[in-house]
Amino acid sequence: MATGITRWTGREVALLREALRMKGTDFANKVGISSRQLVNWENRGASIKPFPGNQAALDTLLATASPDAQWRFAQSLTEQAAVGHDERTEELLRRDPRTIRHPVDGKVMMLVEEGIYLSGPNDTSIWVDTYRIDVYPTSNGDYEQFVRATEHQPPQHWPGGRCPSGLHDHPVVWVTWHDATAYARWAGKALPTVEQWEKAARGPKGHAYPWGEEPTAAKCNTAESGIGGTTPVARYQSGVSPYGIFDLCGNVWEWCSTPGTDGPDRYQLKGSAFSSPFDRAAPALENAASVSMKDNDTGFRCVTVV
Template sequence: MAGVTRWTGREAGLLRKAMRKTGKAFAELVGVNPRQIPRWEGRGETLELSLANQAALDTVLAQADPAVQQRFATLLTERAAVEQDERAEELLRRDTRTSRHPVDGKLMTVVDEGIYLSGPDSRSVWLEPYRIDVYPTTNADYERFVSATGHRSPRHWSAGRCPDDLVTHPVVWVTWHDATAYARWAGKTLPTAQQWEKAARGPRGRLYPWGNDPTAAKCNVSETGIDATTPVSRYQSGVSPYGAFDLCGNVWEWCSTEEQPGSGRYELKGSAFTSPFERTTPSLQNAANATMQDNDTGFRCVSPP
């Protein structure tokens, strides 16, 4: 995984937890007095460690087992998401475009009617107004659907239940048919490829939701080194002009648009944590068979305004 840019007491504490070490055992690995560890963790982000200690922690992380590195990346991501959730919710509450859907309770944002610049050639396309989910459908959202309808659960759930550590992550291992069934239950539909693209690019044809700068740090793609889904509210700096999250990276999203009429293949948008950043542009075209399911494919829904 990628290294830590700046080690503070917070990151050191998360690494210790990921390694499942006592303070004494962790201190021996880092080469510091055991009394330092509770001090580091107690001061958290307010304590930037010395350069020597930062170098020692770099070495400990680099030499750790892949399972430890993955746990550390997950802990970092979950902590960031928790810290940002409250701020994100407050900002969304202030946004008059957002409201909660009466069936599945998801936040939705309004995309106004009008022309937007579509596709790699930025041609002008008119769309009627609609609402789109602010976040992709999460495992928690999908679990309510499964409980209400008896629909089959995704293959990565244990005993038909959503894993506790993935509640706020986008649901994956869902086919186009699964996504359509959820949308029908919620009184929504899957977005057309054009609806999805306008929500991501805005009316003026941005290359990315945040603008035209190719910044991989604004989304969960392969360059981040996380190699897994992340909570849907994680990347606030990558939000679209309409306030929608995760329209680049994290998971590919099913659309209702067929690649060719009658082909049984439907468009996918947005790229995923498995994708190189060069494939994140919302204008990019991708498609798959309706029965395809994978660990990097999910969806979000739209409804009338």
């Protein structure tokens, strides 16, 4: 299970040496550098980028490592990604008194106060009681906590049933409505109703999009982006809603707790995905699917009632 690295820095070099459990001198000899140069790389961390020849040597060293060493390296990368996400979360918690960190899954949640908002294509006035909603969609990293705690079946895109290091901060996909509901139950949360989801996206004034009235495809990950896959949940900062909620347009469709109107055992989805054209991204639009449906563009986030 080779873990690819786009560009090595001193930080990844240190993680690889630790994963291989090699002394500095032996590792330096494998890469073709001096022990002093290795110490310099590791001390300077992400600020140092080895030359192309050294990059290739590191690629080879990783590719030829044992599966156990590759897994240790992947786990270290995952932990570092989690630290980076936690730093953003801590900043948000400090900056906005409406946010809390949930005690079970650790996700930051935003308070949405009770009141009327404009709902659906006809902007119908709807009252919604106070609740909290996850600022980010449930990520692969979040879902891994749940899988480890409950032994729930992991998503099919996880090699060996383990969260891929490069997708730690991407929304989890290949989850059915039942999977999403099981996670919410484990965390002491619930899937949002369509009213809760839409209010978080459109704000109290009922904007057409989270960011306002202009149909700006560049503010979210839809088919027009050309990315063709999920993106980190905190990437589209210019596309946040009036409540500061990310990815309410694009990236992945999100399961809701509201039944669909087009048949039994169907529940509504909101938000569109990387695979959807932008004209499907408006939060007021409706979609639904079977409870057993799972795909590479479908995930979820959770709410709690205050």
